[in-house]
Amino acid sequence: MATEAIGVRIPARGAGHDLRAVKVVLHREMLRFVNDRTRMASMLLQPVLWLFVMGTGLGSLVRGSIPGVDFRTFMYPGMISMTVIMTGMFSAGSIVWDREFGFLREMLVAPVSRGAIVVGKCLGGALVATGQGVVILAMAGLVGVPYAPSLMLTLLAEMFLAAFTITAFGVTLAARMKNMQTFFGLMQMAIMPMMFLSGAMFPLANLPSWLHVLTVVNPMTYAVDPMRHAVFSHLDVPAQVDAVLNPGVRWFDLQVPVGLELGLVAALGLALMTAAIAQFRRAE
Numbered sequence: 001m002a003t004e005a006i007g008v009r010i011p012a013r014g015a016g017h018d019l020r021a022v023k024v025v026l027h028r029e030m031l032r033f034v035n036d037r038t039r040m041a042s043m044l045l046q047p048v049l050w051l052f053v054m055g056t057g058l059g060s061l062v063r064g065s066i067p068g069v070d071f072r073t074f075m076y077p078g079m080i081s082m083t084v085i086m087t088g089m090f091s092a093g094s095i096v097w098d099r100e101f102g103f104l105r106e107m108l109v110a111p112v113s114r115g116a117i118v119v120g121k122c123l124g125g126a127l128v129a130t131g132q133g134v135v136i137l138a139m140a141g142l143v144g145v146p147y148a149p150s151l152m153l154t155l156l157a158e159m160f161l162a163a164f165t166i167t168a169f170g171v172t173l174a175a176r177m178k179n180m181q182t183f184f185g186l187m188q189m190a191i192m193p194m195m196f197l198s199g200a201m202f203p204l205a206n207l208p209s210w211l212h213v214l215t216v217v218n219p220m221t222y223a224v225d226p227m228r229h230a231v232f233s234h235l236d237v238p239a240q241v242d243a244v245l246n247p248g249v250r251w252f253d254l255q256v257p258v259g260l261e262l263g264l265v266a267a268l269g270l271a272l273m274t275a276a277i278a279q280f281r282r283a284e
């Protein structure tokens with residue numbers, strides 16, 4: 001008795017198919033974050049401690065040299081950056097978790113572009129990190145930052161851009177890693193220098209030459225500085241104080257425009273996402 005073969009139809013790939021895949025991965029990242037209340041609270045604890053405990057303590061030491069400005073106001077853009085960086089990297093780390101439990105393999109064998117999976121991860125991590133940053137944004141009035149609509153919208157857009165870039169960086173790191181311990185070890189080794197050398201916690205003016213070079217080559221400097229420019233543009237501070245706390249980034253004698261800084265962050269994010277896609281295409 002002859003056995004009749006049963007045909008299996010595999011859905012054709014296309015742009016619409018990949019867009020649905022991006023939406024599914026993004027939606028999964030949002031659900032995972034919303035349902036993890038402990039993670040939400042822990043991601044907020046560190047920047048809040050830095051802002052209100054460390055900021056208050058340091059402010060008492062420098063109050064005489066920056067009249068009319070609360071040092072926590074200076075630190076505020078840096079704490080927004082810290083929030084989105086930590087949250088974005090943890091979102092990227094979920095790839096390693098998915099690999100350990102086999103879910104990543106199921107996504108990789110699905111009839112969708114691997115690039116769609118990476119784009120969904122990057123956008124999902126960026127949205128989650130931005131949502132977390134909104135909580136810090138809501139604390140603006142507590143540190144002397146006005147709730148001007150234009151300022152809030154500007155900070156929101158800059159937060160998303162920084163979150164997208166750091167998530168893409170995290171996805172690139174996580175693409176080949178097999179366990180969470182390795183990922184978190186590398187994450188700490190990468191994040192701490194980037195945060196401390198970005199000007200998030202100290203002004204970029206009058207630095208020693210070796211430290212100035214490190215801040216200039218640090219990509220996160222170009223994410224923190226536009227946020228600080230946006231905040232200080234809505235404050236009434238003496239010119240000499242603004243020159244100390246908000247000097248901007250200089251390449252030799254060139255003052256780097258904020259638009260160029262944002263362009264560099266966006267270009268880096270796209271380059272990292274492209275690298276992550278290439279990593280996934282070579283993955284199992």
